[in-house]
Amino acid sequence: MTNNYKRTLVTTALPYANGPVHIGHLAGVYVPADVYVRYLRLKGEDVLMIGGSDEHGVPITLKAKKEGITPQDVVDKYHGIIKESFEKFGISFDIYSRTSSPVHHQTASDFFKTLYDKGEFIEKTSEQFYDQEAKQFLADRYITGTCPHCHKDGAYGDQCESCGTSLNALDLINPKSTISGSTPVMKMTKHWYLPLDKHEPFLRQWILEEHKEWKTNVYGQCKSWLDQGLQPRAVSRDLDWGVPVPVEGADGKVLYVWFDAPIGYISATKELTPDWEKYWKDKETRLLHFIGKDNIVFHCIVFPSMLKAEGSFILPENVPANEFLNLEGDKISTSRNWAVWLHEYLEDFKDKQDVLRYVLTAAAPETKDNDFTWKDFQARNNNELVAILGNFVNRAVVLTQKYYEGKIPTAGQLQDYDKETLAEITAIVARVEESLNLFRFREALREAMNLARLGNKYLADMEPWKLVKTDAERVKTIMNVSLQITANLGIVCEPFLPFTAAKIRNMVNLGSLTWSDAGRTDLLAPGHQTNEPELLFAKIEDAEIQLQLDRLAASKAANQAACSVADPAKENISFDEFSKMDIRVGTILEAERVPKTKKLMKLLVDTGIDKRTVVSGIAEFFTPEEIIGRQVSILVNLAPRDLKGITSQGMILMAENADGKLCFVQPSEMVKPGSMIK
RNA sequence: GCCGAGGUAGCUCAGCUGGUUAGAGCGCAUGAUUCAUAAUCAUGAGGUCGGCGGUUCAAGCCCGCCUCUCGGUACCA
Numbered sequence: 001m002t003n004n005y006k007r008t009l010v011t012t013a014l015p016y017a018n019g020p021v022h023i024g025h026l027a028g029v030y031v032p033a034d035v036y037v038r039y040l041r042l043k044g045e046d047v048l049m050i051g052g053s054d055e056h057g058v059p060i061t062l063k064a065k066k067e068g069i070t071p072q073d074v075v076d077k078y079h080g081i082i083k084e085s086f087e088k089f090g091i092s093f094d095i096y097s098r099t100s101s102p103v104h105h106q107t108a109s110d111f112f113k114t115l116y117d118k119g120e121f122i123e124k125t126s127e128q129f130y131d132q133e134a135k136q137f138l139a140d141r142y143i144t145g146t147c148p149h150c151h152k153d154g155a156y157g158d159q160c161e162s163c164g165t166s167l168n169a170l171d172l173i174n175p176k177s178t179i180s181g182s183t184p185v186m187k188m189t190k191h192w193y194l195p196l197d198k199h200e201p202f203l204r205q206w207i208l209e210e211h212k213e214w215k216t217n218v219y220g221q222c223k224s225w226l227d228q229g230l231q232p233r234a235v236s237r238d239l240d241w242g243v244p245v246p247v248e249g250a251d252g253k254v255l256y257v258w259f260d261a262p263i264g265y266i267s268a269t270k271e272l273t274p275d276w277e278k279y280w281k282d283k284e285t286r287l288l289h290f291i292g293k294d295n296i297v298f299h300c301i302v303f304p305s306m307l308k309a310e311g312s313f314i315l316p317e318n319v320p321a322n323e324f325l326n327l328e329g330d331k332i333s334t335s336r337n338w339a340v341w342l343h344e345y346l347e348d349f350k351d352k353q354d355v356l357r358y359v360l361t362a363a364a365p366e367t368k369d370n371d372f373t374w375k376d377f378q379a380r381n382n383n384e385l386v387a388i389l390g391n392f393v394n395r396a397v398v399l400t401q402k403y404y405e406g407k408i409p410t411a412g413q414l415q416d417y418d419k420e421t422l423a424e425i426t427a428i429v430a431r432v433e434e435s436l437n438l439f440r441f442r443e444a445l446r447e448a449m450n451l452a453r454l455g456n457k458y459l460a461d462m463e464p465w466k467l468v469k470t471d472a473e474r475v476k477t478i479m480n481v482s483l484q485i486t487a488n489l490g491i492v493c494e495p496f497l498p499f500t501a502a503k504i505r506n507m508v509n510l511g512s513l514t515w516s517d518a519g520r521t522d523l524l525a526p527g528h529q530t531n532e533p534e535l536l537f538a539k540i541e542d543a544e545i546q547l548q549l550d551r552l553a554a555s556k557a558a559n560q561a562a563c564s565v566a567d568p569a570k571e572n573i574s575f576d577e578f579s580k581m582d583i584r585v586g587t588i589l590e591a592e593r594v595p596k597t598k599k600l601m602k603l604l605v606d607t608g609i610d611k612r613t614v615v616s617g618i619a620e621f622f623t624p625e626e627i628i629g630r631q632v633s634i635l636v637n638l639a640p641r642d643l644k645g646i647t648s649q650g651m652i653l654m655a656e657n658a659d660g661k662l663c664f665v666q667p668s669e670m671v672k673p674g675s676m677i678k
Numbered sequence: 679g680c681c682g683a684g685g686u687a688g689c690u691c692a693g694c695u696g697g698u699u700a701g702a703g704c705g706c707a708u709g710a711u712u713c714a715u716a717a718u719c720a721u722g723a724g725g726u727c728g729g730c731g732g733u734u735c736a737a738g739c740c741c742g743c744c745u746c747u748c749g750g751u752a753c754c755a
Contacts, residue, residue, distance in 0.1 A: 216682095217682080217684085221681095224749095224751090227682095293683090297750085387717050396713095456714095459713075459718080538715075598754090
């Protein structure tokens, strides 16, 4: 597969510049990509690794507003933190750029223009909220109001953070602009759409027929999207932060962030080399996107459609997407501060980049979500890196110092066991290579560690420390073999543990080697002088782990405290306004789940006035049997509404707990159906 | 509800187009050993392969139903 291509272009998902990078990003994208790229470089292949910060989009403008700074300030801050932490961590980007750069703006703008001129977009005019005071259209996120579902204030136009429901801004009750506080009006606005549906036949052929070798999670996800049918997707929006839409009459419109972000890969390449077209437009280039599973649809469906529509670009050959990494059993969350932040890790664990790289590779979420625990981190460091890898290298080098003042001894006549051991080096290297070619990084790393295991076993079986008293000549051979294994570790570990590999090569005093040197059993010539041994890894004590666990516990406590604070009171209303609501006590006579829904229950309620049908979103918490006969509060004069083809006449009042659980609001003793609640 | 991915030893995972007693690493137990950061090496215990049914001479792998986890999607008056 690899052989048909002359070069490889690796892109890594652009981290969103509204927060630092955490272990989830690393395990899913950057560590595997870096392992792969380092491996290809070692093989002497022509490869570029592209990265950068994704700096546009509404969340960044909101964050800026909240902190009273400009969007540029926000992205400057996080781009700086992210870029620096990647560098220190050893993610070997050829370039780490950003989408606020002039080159990117130009590139994205040109890309849009090309598609525009080719007639690849469709134009649609629709009504959207407009703030008359601020004179601008409002993104969903800029509108706040009362959630139509849980009736809490402070819901955003796209999502209510109280009940977690995704919303349509048009449904918000009492909408307000977060910019001026005024009530927005509806106004017509024009936008351009990429007709994904038009590319569907091509995508089906290209993915479902020609790329059956993609990972099952990626392939399945694509099939799911294609089977559901693709819709045109807006590529522009009314906002003042982003890449301006480069056509007449598009003032105040920018490219939608999903459209400009992947073009960032192209911009960065352009910034890196004048030869960029060779990497993007030559059929002999292999394009690979390293991403997390949340990005599958963009990189397998949307971006390829864009590239295809443009016409001159190549399409990805593979998209090795990973699943998600959890932390101590809970989902990683930037807003809830439930994460291990890279820049903090680098502070807390100085010079232990490879430890985290090792743990994240060994426990990478390659086939399903995985859990990172500090206990596991400690165990893998102490029991694997220290005990197996570090220890073997140390034994080999220390014995060499002790017996030969650090000079490589000459091997004598090889015994069968020596030959078998040397042959095993080659076999291991081949297996590492095979796994890496298939993007199976966990497996590759495990195999690389087998080289150290081989060394430990060889030493234990040969016992040179005993033999040295009776057969000094034989010991020279044993040590020579052990040192050849050590030197090989200096190569094989490079993709996974670059800092460690450099230390090993330094200890045995070898310069840079290539992957083709791996497997050789004469890397170290007799008489070659090695350097003083140094320990590769240090044990990590319980106290250090406890510190991290305490920090997480504190974060959890802070979240719970924030959760337990009741929402502020709503605006005052008059008694008349209250009186308009006709709330009664009713009795549930019948209840059944609405088929094909998760939450809906169809109820027949005796309101005292009549018997009426009400559809309520309570099916997640109650079974029909347990609620029949129960007295409940019901708002009877709410306008009827059709839900799943059933007319709901009224609303059952529910109390919602912080965890989202619902319970009925009912009278403390039985009352006559139809009793007023006032 | 629908679509997709997953549920294999305490933990993290392998198991190719179905084929002898289901594998690895770590952890655990026992033994050996001391060159090495009490590290290493050997041996062993530990699995109703999520559950039930079916196809087959033969199923972890194929089919059906159920269940749990994750993601997408519909849905909360």
